[in-house]
Amino acid sequence: MNAIALVTPTVPIPVAIVPYDREQLHMLLDREPRDVYATRLDDKRMAVVPLTENAELPGPREQLDPRVNIRLFSTLAREAVFRHLKTMPGGYRVTRRRPPTVESIKQKNIIPASAGLPDWMQKRRTLVFETRTLSASAHDDYVVLTCAERFRPVIDRTCAALATANVTLLGRYVSAWAPSHDQQLAEQLRLAGRIKGVDGDELLLDDHGDGPDRIRKDSAYFEPSLRNFRAVVEALKSDGAERSLRQIQEAEGELRKGKRQLDSIQKTLIWLSRQRLEVAWGVPLEFGAVLAQGSDQPFPFVEVFEKARLSFDPSGSGTMSWPQGGLDRHGPYDSSSFENKRPRIAVVCEARERGKVSAAIADLLNGVPDAENRNGLKPHETGLLGRYKLQRAQVEFFEATADSAASYTTAARAALASAAETGQPWDLGVLQVRRSWKERLSSDSPYWTAKATFLKRDVPVQALSVEMLEMGKFEYACALANASLASYAKLGGTPWLLQSRPSTDHELVFGLGSHTRKDGRRGAGERVVGITTVFSSQGHYLLDARTGAVAFEDYPTALRTLLVEAIERVRRDEAWRASDAVRLVFHAFIQMRRETADAVIDAVEGLGLNRVSVAFLHIAEDHPFTVFDQAMDKGRGAYGPKRGQAVELSSHEWLVSLTGREQINAQFQGLPDPVLLRLHDRSTFRDMRTLAKQVADFGCHSWRTFGGARVPITLLYADEIAKQLAGLEMTPGWDSDDAAVSRIMRRPWFL
Structure with missing residues (x-):
């Protein structure tokens, strides 16, 4: 170290x-x-x-x-x-x-x-x-x-x-x-x-x-x-x-x-x-x-967590650690129960890019079978339809006359009007974008204005950039594979889940994020929106919930109300009994204030559940530790830790490498840094090894890309919601308190 x-x-x-x-x-x-x-x-x-x-x-x-x-x-x-x-x-x-x-x-x-x-x-x-x-x-x-x-x-x-x-x-x-x-x-x-x-x-x-x-x-x-x-x-x-x-x-x-x-x-x-x-x-x-293993100085306990096993079949018979391989062999987890086999997709693009975008949509749906690397990996061989066991999609294009916010909004509205006329809503909107648009204000961004237009009508959105269309064939196929994964999840599908662990406990895992509403960097008029993502222990995305915008000092009370509503909703759906053992695990980007932890405990005690344990885990990316593996001294990522490398610093602090040397694509990336897990002293469930292994598993479980996540999806998803809200709130006509997005909060619309 x-x-x-x-x-x-x-x-x-x-x-x-x-x-x-x-x-x-x-x-x-x-x-x-x-x-x-x-x-x-x-x-x-x-x-x-x-x-x-x-x-x-x-x-x-x-x-x-x-x-x-x-x-x-x-x-x-x-x-x-x-x-x-x-x-x-x-x-x-x-x-x-x-x-x-x-x-x-x-x-x-x-x-x-x-x-x-x-x-x-x-x-x-x-x-x-x-x-x-x-x-x-x-x-x-x-x-x-x-x-x-x-x-x-x-x-x-x-x-x-x-x-x-x-x-x-x-x-x-x-x-x-x-x-x-x-x-x-x-x-x-x-x-x-x-x-x-x-x-x-x-x-x-x-x-x-x-x-x-x-x-x-x-x-x-x-x-x-x-x-x-x-x-x-x-x-x-x-x-x-x-x-x-x-x-x-x-x-x-x-x-x-x-x-x-x-x-x-x-x-x-x-x-x-x-x-x-x-x-x-x-x-x-x-x-x-x-500090190194083998020296005279006592060294912390170390362990390498095996990569999470993913389940592609509710029966438990189809499991693999490789998500792409599992999908190609078994299909998605909910293949037999997913009803929307013929998705309706509205595509908004610049008129001058219609030809390129049309070809890209065909590749997204049907695959790029001749793109492979030297190891024979074909990242997008059968496309969204083949990999996820869907049937022919209905696609309609709506052209924007310019790369302006007004033109894109007009095209998106035309798409929605077309759906209203036929009485058949769109399942997904695809927006052709440009990277240069990121430098524009949200109010002048074709992406944000069109996205807001679709979301108001409960239509999730997937973006495809023109720069992606110009990539080399293999990189292009990889990008389309990631886009199809996110699209299937936005359609309401479940690509895979974590393999279930034997347990008699009900377990929910919460990601506690936040979005700050303020004018500029100084915090004038600052208001906090609490963002909570809720998952089952298998990583099943259950919902996201948000508090209203409140002053910082009022956040614990708002969070308490939100958590009570979220837990009660899941409790009703899964028919928990008062005598059932329940474990609630909370992941947070920042060390929770004692007032916040106490508010959560008070909320739990008022639910009428007799056997509840809680764990508050601060997952820190900013910390002073780096881990080196001197045994791996050759090749790209030399001296980098393996994914899943864990180091026990104390009874309440662990390091876990969620990305390892295997995920280093270019040398300039440097060594991957582990995350630091710190358990709050108000926690009643204190098995740090179990909590650390769960964090490692949730880091392998993103439906946003096939690559490993830098943080567990509990927080990755909350972070993505915060970014989306930041852009949407700067878009003219967007009502932050509108219930539009909440109608699809049981689907990861923000991926």
Whole structure:
């Protein structure tokens, strides 16, 4: 792993423990000389630790055993690393304190000269350090220091200079240099707002929060986001932009290769272990071994979960781990019960693309039998009709005279009018789109306006891009295979389910996501829409439900009401008895607040079920850990973990790799990162291995594409709903509280 063990000190830590006071804490951190470090212990207390022999403490000096106060030791170790980075010679720039983050001098700009970009366009390599506490089986808790590499974009030119270089400014978020809130850090770029106009030498801003509504061009810098970086490259390089971006991607990919990354991280950690660091005056920070199996340091328990078995037959006789193979051999799970064998499909496309789109629709329905890779895989041999056991579809085209929102809306309305005349509604709408439309506002997007028109009449939509039509034959067939999978699910079909596990419990798995309604990035008038996806333990998509838009503080109450309604609906459908054992598992993108967990528990207790257990699982993509498999040292994805690789960090934290080296399609992707699972202390079901295995299974179960999902579908689907709502709400005439979408919420319309 990208971590090194820290030796728990054998000597006590000197400290003064005083009542917590926010102002006093910051005063102690900023005072000169910097002879103490202050940190919060809990809601009522803070610890002040001396860093020099004669440091003045605000209270009596005590001696704390670091073995008992392991969390305090972890915090002090992280701060010791920060202090050392600050004092390193050579002009290293420390950009953050928590976690300590430093820009590398040796690779200040990784962009190759061949990309042809000016030296003020950069991607800088940074190192991020963090401390975490682990619990290896049969061993005391211990602290590790992690090191992770990141690459951040830099656009080191003012908006005045960018305008001279013909870079479009309107609509871009900009930042300005300002003093850091932390006196130990240099000045930093701080978000100023979004450009809505130009007035001479000044930029007019909206979404500027409490700041000014205008800023001088020569004081403003593009926010250093990947989106802005790409926009500047496209403006500078024009037709050569894709080539330059690909060269940058390849250069970053070389640095992200497993062996190089592991060697670089271990070299950094070993170098740091040889420095003289102290967590407090007279308490040295000592390092153990780099964390790896086979070393002297206790290593967490590891396991590789087998890929989920998928069921393609309600009888249980047709199971495979390979979804495409299972469909081709057995057909979809609900083949015998699926009634809509002759789907009616309305296709909206630009008139100038009618020929290409017509051919693509034929390929979508009937397959591309002559497209295969060198291993003989034919991703879309029999098409939507053959693979999913459907009969001839009824397809009708409705042409848009231009690639405008108005033209697409007119065509979509014509399709709906045609269905109304015949009394036969459409089962699916297919929209031909262009990738460039993503840069348009939703209100000016042919995709979003046409999609909203169809959804208002309960018609799910599938998009096909003209860029997809121009792919190589095998890639084109793969894209059509994914589109047909999503289309079948939108039609109401069940392609497959997870193989059922023997259990006497009823089990529901919830994905708790959210969509924030606000004007811009500053959160003015912010309202939260809770999004809940509900699945059976077999991964059967049951429904999605949404709260109304509520203030953040009202979210727990709104969620409680929503969950009661969702559980009661499933309970009625499946005829649960009060004495039945029921397990409710909740997946969330963020650590649930205690108020939210309590609201869920209160809701469950009011259902009249006598044997209910709950598990609240935070599934984090952003965490400090990387896992390397040194046994796999050859080929694409070398040193990457296998899909299903699991690491037990403690009784309540596991790492699970939902995508592995097998899913790396190109070297520039780097190593796949695991997700971190953290169990909430209010959970009553605490079997982390079972919960981790379930997360791994749900990561193999997306009906959106045949590839593995980066997160379990509980959260992937909730995320997709949030993206869809964000686009739809910006579309003229869309009523966010309209019940139109709720009528098809038992089908994954959002895929």
